[in-house]
Amino acid sequence: MVLVFSYIVKTIQILLAIMVQAWFMDSSDVDQRKLHQTDPPQFVSVEELLATTGVESFKITIDADLSDPFLAKIRKERNYSYEDEITCCPEKLPNYEQKIKSFYEEHLHTDEEIRLVLDGSGYFDVRDSQDRWIRVAVGKGDLLVLPAGIYHRFTLDEKNFIQAKRYFVGEPVWTPINRPADDETSRKAYLEKLQQGFVKV
């Protein structure tokens, strides 16, 4: 009996460690760094997140030399040829106030946005297929892949610190294209994929 109980507890702990937390946002525009959950909270599973937005999330073990074989596999399979690091906090990010403001303006990119959180935490807000905001809370070890053409934004949480790897296929293009950008090729391609259904790979 004790053995069964401890097995269940362990399984729950593993599942919680694997999954990124996501929820539908409330409509309040007070402090972007707060949780902004509805009352009661409406959580979104990883599977729902993929189906309704195309956003993928993976859990990576973070060690000093980023030696997780799953990270190596995904980088190779997806040709993540470029990498660098970004630290968002007042002391480390040049033009901090301006950057934080622009990250939180609703925008899209013509390419995937790929971020691996090395330390700290924050929120990626993404629009779902019904144009509702879903807030995705990321922390250490979360690898998040936002498809090209998805409307989204990013904010720090109340801890005000995140350090992340940025990956890219080919020469990086970081320029955000603010909404409205419905005529963008990447936007049209994204909407088509959303209609066909994003599948787990």
Ligand SMILES: CSCCC(=O)/C(O)=C/O
């Ligand atoms: C944690 S990475 C900072 C946010 C960012 O790079 C971006 O492009 C948000 O949309």
Ligand SMILES: [Fe+2]
């Ligand atoms: Fe972005």
